[in-house]
Structure formats: C-alpha cells, structure tokens
Ligand SMILES: *[C@@H]1O[C@H](CO)[C@@H](O)[C@H](O)[C@H]1NC(C)=O
Ligand SMILES: *[C@@H]1O[C@H](CO)[C@@H](O)[C@H](O)[C@H]1NC(C)=O
C-alpha cells in the first residue's frame with residue numbers, strides 16, 4: 001500500500017470523510033460501543049476500490065497465531081498477485097508464471113493485531129453499502145471502520161489514501177489449507193533471474 005500519497009489528496013479525503021458525519025456528536029460512556037476485535041483466524045472475500053478507481057478482489061486469510069496475513073489479489077482483468085505479510089515485518093509481493101515478478105518489503109511493524117482498533121474514536125452510526133446499519137470508528141486519521149450494528153461483522157473500511165474495502169464474505173475460523181502453496185518463489189531470493197526483483 002502506498003503510504004505517502006500527495007498531502008492534498010489525503011486532506012481532501014479526510015475532509016470528505018469528516019463532513020459525512022454529523023459534527024460535534026456527544027456520546028455518554030454507556031452509548032460508546034467498541035469495535036469487535038478481529039477473530040484470530042478468518043477468511044474474507046474483499047471487494048476493493050483503490051485510490052485511482054482500479055478495482056480488485058482480494059481473498060484475505062488472516063492468521064494471527066500463524067503470524068501471517070495472506071492476500072491473494074485479482075486485479076481487474078490483470079494479474080493475480082500474492083501478498084504474503086509475515087509478522088516479522090517482511091512482505092512478499094509476487095506473481096507466478098512465465099514472467100513472474102517479486103518484490104520484498106520490510107516494515108518495522110508486523111501484521112495488524114486482532115485489537116488494532118483499540119482506542120479508535122467512535123463516530124456514531126451510518127448506513128453504508130446496500131443498507132447495512134453500522135457503527136463507525138476512526139483511528140488516527142488513517143482508517144474509517146464500519147461494523148454491522150447487529151452482527152458485529154466488519155462491512156467496510158476506508159484508508160486515508162482512498163482505498164475503500166467492502167467485505168463480501170467473512171468466515172470466522174477459516175484457515176488457508178496449504179501454506180506450501182504460498183512459499184515465496186525462488187526468484188524472490190535471487191536477483192540473478194529473469195524476473196524483476198526489487199527490495200526496499
Ligand atoms: C471507485 O471509487 C471512485 C472514487 O471514489 C469512484 O468514483 C468510483 O465510482 C468507484 N468505482 C466503483 C466501481 O465503485
Ligand atoms: C520473516 O519470516 C519469513 C517467513 O518465515 C521469512 O521468509 C523472512 O525472511 C523473515 N524476515 C526476517 C527479516 O527475518
């Protein structure tokens with residue numbers, strides 16, 4: 001994910017997000033719900049609209065005890081991209097096939113903790129997508145998170161850089177069946193191949 005969009009874009013988006021809610025809402029402590037922590041393992045099918053309007057479907061397999069966040073991403077009429085995020089901060093992005101490519105990114109932080117929304121600011125309720133009444137939270141001007149009031153399932157989340165994610169299925173407890181299938185290909189580890197290699 002590009003974490004450094006032009007400042008103006010972020011400001012405009014944040015402003016748009018903020019005015020979507022009634023300003024100066026007051027909640028008493030009793031009325032303030034907390035987001036439900038993510039289940040330690042789940043599979044979700046996600047419909048995503050990226051900053052520039054590019055669309056993709058992502059199969060997200062979140063496995064906190066396994067220390068792994070796996071996204072298998074189908075870009076619209078484009079490549080199938082494997083995005084394997086390990087809790088030690090290493091992420092592999094790769095495609096497979098004749099012209100397989102690989103990028104390795106290293107970050108200081110690992111995958112999101114199940115309680116990564118702790119401390120988020122409650123913004124009230126809003127109906128989103130096709131009629132889902134949601135509690136909405138915002139955290140450090142980075143994520144706006146919509147959770148179904150009744151089922152407590154996540155329905156949608158938006159990032160400050162314009163990526164909007166809509167949850168199509170949410171299977172609690174589902175685990176990816178074979179981690180050997182997501183072993184990063186050999187060209188991730190050798191620059192002397194036909195495939196392009198980038199390391200940050
Ligand atoms: C994707 O997002 C852009 C910008 O918000 C919007 O103009 C466009 O209609 C969206 N596309 C779809 C298919 O939802
Ligand atoms: C993190 O774990 C993955 C998977 O075991 C491994 O391939 C990678 O080299 C590790 N990264 C670091 C910085 O140790």
Ligand SMILES: *[C@@H]1O[C@H](CO)[C@@H](O)[C@H](O)[C@H]1NC(C)=O
Nearest residue numbers: 079095096097098099100194
């Ligand atoms: C791989 O790249 C070559 C040369 O650019 C091209 O001819 C070929 O069609 C590509 N193969 C695939 C599967 O994209």
Ligand SMILES: *[C@@H]1O[C@H](CO)[C@@H](O)[C@H](O)[C@H]1NC(C)=O
Nearest residue numbers: 098099100101194195196197
């Ligand atoms: C590697 O990247 C260069 C420049 O972006 C491109 O011209 C070339 O086709 C790529 N090679 C493969 C094997 O993808």
